[in-house]
Amino acid sequence: MASPFFIPVDIAHTALLLSDVQTQILQRFPSEVQKNYIGNIKTLLDYFRTEITKRRSNKASTAGYTPYDGVPLIVHHTLPFNLNSNAFVSPYNKLSKWVEQLEKAGYFANAPSDPHHPHYGIPAELTPPGSWGNKDEIVLGKLQPNCFGSSDLVSYLRARGVRHIVLVGLTTMGSILGSARGGADLDFHISCVEEGIMDDDAEVHKFLMTKVLPKFVDVVDLQDILRL
Structure with a gap:
């Protein structure tokens, strides 16, 4: 079975981003x-x-670990x-x-x-x-709505060496569309989780998740994340 991710995801350099x-x-x-x-x-x-x-527990037992x-x-x-x-x-x-x-x-x-x-x-x-x-x-x-447009988010991500972002939130045509495009333009690898995103308009949600967002980000299932 092919991986649902565009590139391999390293959980050690991943952030779970809950938008709105x-x-x-x-x-x-x-x-x-x-x-x-x-x-x-x-x-x-x-x-x-x-x-x-x-x-954290594993690192605490390692001498000279980075925080x-x-x-x-x-x-x-x-x-x-x-x-x-x-x-x-x-x-x-x-x-x-x-x-x-x-x-x-x-x-x-x-x-x-x-x-x-x-x-x-x-x-x-x-x-x-x-x-x-x-x-x-x-x-x-x-x-x-765009998480990357008006906050200190990028500074926190860079400080932690984050390269992969698991994006969930409300709503599909609002913060998710804006944040997915914004993060991708900054060269973050974005994965949008189907079960973690919804919109008031089911048709708009389906169109964006199947026709628009996959051109810029990975659209994956919840279980795909839990198997990382």
Whole structure:
């Protein structure tokens, strides 16, 4: 059986990138869909967290080990909605209408407008063991759907020697399309996981995942990642 990956993937130099997996966007989907989706994301997180723990343990017993080399990274990358009352959303950007709809639907009710304490909206089920603050599982905010367009993400990836990115998130025609293209243009090897990506429009999702994204990234199944 041929490999689903364009080039061999080394888990030691791979980051799991969760783009816009946040409560404000998830709430737009039916509860059963949310439940199944979160289950898939937790499976990926458990796999990467186990790999990180195992590799950290092995390195701790090695004299003179480097702190990051050989250890995967997990990045939760979300739009900090309601930051400065969403002043970062330009009225010239069509996304402003989408954000306005979320606001009217009450999805920002629990999101404070405090620039010093942004609200990332990460579902509680995805919180890492021992809570946040782990150097191997970080949280970043962004101001555009494209993960590589308006944050310090690339600096973190370069510091860790990351070359492969496992990309999941919401939605297919939003952050996934933008981030997949953005990351590929920066010469990262991107793998989009079918079960970790969804969109409000099933037809758009299918078209992008089968006709558009494969020209730039690997589109793979969840089990393909778990076999790395």
